[in-house]
Amino acid sequence: MPHIVFNKTDLISTPSSNNGVDFKFIAKSYNFTEHDRKTEYKVAVGYKQKDFLLTIKEKEENQMIKIDKVTRISPVTLVKDALNAYVDANNCNIVFSNTNNINQKVEPKKEYLKDINYFVDEFKTDKEIQIEIGFGSGRHLLHQAKNNPDVQFIGLEIHTPSIEQALKQLEIQEISNVLIVNYDARLFMEFIESNQVGKIFVHFPVPWDKKPHRRIYSNEFINEALRVLKIGGTLELRTDSRKYFDYCTELLTNLPTGKITIDINKDLEISSKYEDRWKKQGKNIYDVVLTSHTEDKNIDLDFDFTFDFNVDxxxxxxxxxxxxxxxxxxxxxxxxxxxxxxxxxxxxxxxxxxxxxxxxxxxxxxxxxxxxxxxxxxxxxxxxxxxxxxxxxxxxx
Ligand SMILES: C[S@@+](CC[C@H](N)C(=O)[O-])C[C@H]1O[C@@H](n2cnc3c(N)ncnc32)[C@H](O)[C@@H]1O
Known part of the structure; x- marks a missing residue:
């Protein structure tokens, strides 16, 4: 985390600019809940068309300036430039700094990695969509994408090394019909239009036997899956966990619509890393497939988040x-x-x-x-x- 420690000085005056960085205002903590907390400042920065905050904290006779966690911004060079511009404008005595922008690592090409906002504002396709949740090593996702070039695949994962590995493989294998999103699959479907998805694969999800509320499958998740699935579209669970299988079949058999089919030890064209492991251990593999039979209403993503009143x-x-x-x-x-x-x-x-x-x-x-x-x-x-x-x-x- 880039930061600079410097001898305590007065704050810079705002609004002001230095080295192309605009310092718009500085806000001071109000000690709202903890009364003896040290004062903290938020410096509002405008740089290269982006707005973000820097935090200044008191540290004995020094102050430390770093990025504010909530308004985090990338690439990190923007933060380093803003930190350097602040201490330069302040003409202060630097005690420690790790903001030297020389020898920056070049960011790998990530054209298939999409931010969640892309799905809110831009994503549109005439192709059928298929979604894989928690693709892990990516073996199944890449196999499906290669064999179904007319389908737009979306891979959801929250484990960064798995994402990096899949992005690398997309480039090496020249696969262009996959978009990858680092986002919690339980919430992702809210941004997909109704009746557009052919398949949703959930292969070997973490069973969370001790914390069932963290499981991917829930009533809300299944209802969202049914909404985005077109007629004949399927939500496909494959698991080695008997508990997860029982839990899901119970949720799915209580639905007012849809049809479920169950299989044990069915062979697929491609075996994932986890599947190989469980098969070697002689475990049963369960499949539960839910097929959608209904057309659903579209959702409205154009909500107005303004505050239409004045306050003091x-x-x-x-x-x-x-x-x-x-x-x-x-x-x-x-x-x-x-x-x-x-x-x-x-x-x-x-x-x-x-x-x-x-x-x-x-x-x-x-x-x-x-x-x-x-x-x-x-x-x-x-x-x-x-x-x-x-x-x-x-x-x-
Ligand atoms: C047990 S691994 C299975 C990986 C792969 N499907 C396979 O069969 O080899 C479960 C994967 O789901 C991912 N995962 C867990 N919770 C998730 C969530 N809420 N949203 C997206 N991915 C998730 C994990 O990071 C992990 O890579």
Whole structure:
């Protein structure tokens, strides 16, 4: 993590610019929950068309400046440039720095790796879509993609080394019909239009016998899978875990629509790394396939995340809830408050909100009576939409 430690000095004045980096304002922690906490500052930066925050923390007689965790930005060279520009503008005495931009590693080509926002804003295809959840070594995904060039594959994984390996193989094997996303598969389907998907493969998911709430399969997941599947489309589970198999068949047999088929020790054209391991150990392999029989309504991803009322920041923070607001499918937790001394009645609210499994962290910037999400609005997931509506209710009181 790039950071610079320097002898304590006054903050730079804002708004100002240095070496192409704009310093827009500096917000100061309000000591909202912990009263004896050391002061922390957030420096709002605009650089190469991106907005992000730097954090300044007190460290005995020194200060340390680094990237703010919530507004993280890539590539890391942008952060290093901004940190260097800050200490240069401050003309301070540097004690430690790891922000030298010489000898930067060149980022590997990642044209098939897509951010989740791509699926919200841009993704469109006339091809049939097939999705593989937790592709691991990628053996099955790459085999399917090679043998079905007219299908658009989407591979979901949360394990970075597996993603890197699959991206490398896509280049080596010149496969161009796969998009890879580093995103929790339980929430991904919310961004796919209804009735577009031919197959969803879930092969050897982590069984989570001790923490079943972490499993991929749940009622919500199955309903979302049925919505995105076209008529005749299938959700295919393959597992070595008898417990997972029983759990899924129970969920699937209680559905009002769809048809399920069950197999034991069925051979597929390609055997995955995990499958090889379980077969060597003589374990049974179970397949449960759910076929969709219904056409579903489309979803609306154009939700308006604005705050259509004016507020007074000082009044607002007096009554802001310090405890989490927890409802059935979402929550909101106000983490921290920051005031902006250079602007009248302005500040930032740091919060965590949305889905319990994949919460998002955001800042709200309050200035001139208006509230906006700093660094863009949340993704339009159902939990974020519900959390935003609740937030509007709380902040407009
Ligand atoms: C047991 S491995 C199986 C890998 C591969 N399907 C195979 O058969 O060899 C499970 C994979 O699912 C991934 N995974 C676990 N939870 C996930 C989630 N919520 N979303 C996407 N991938 C997930 C893990 O990172 C891991 O690579």
């Amino acid at each position: 920041f000082i009044d607002l923070i007096k009554d802001i809830p310090t405890k989490s607001i927890v409802e059935k499918s979402f929550f909101i937790h106000i983490e921290d408050l920051f005031t902006i001394d250079q602007k009248e009645n302005a500040g930032m609210i740091q919060l965590t909100m949305g889905n319990f499994d994949r919460p998002i962290s955001k800042y709200l910037l309050v200035e001139d009576g208006k509230i906006v999400y700093y660094q863009g609005t949340p993704l339009p997931t159902s939990s974020n939409i519900l959390a935003h509506k609740k937030l509007k209710e709380i902040l407009s009181k």
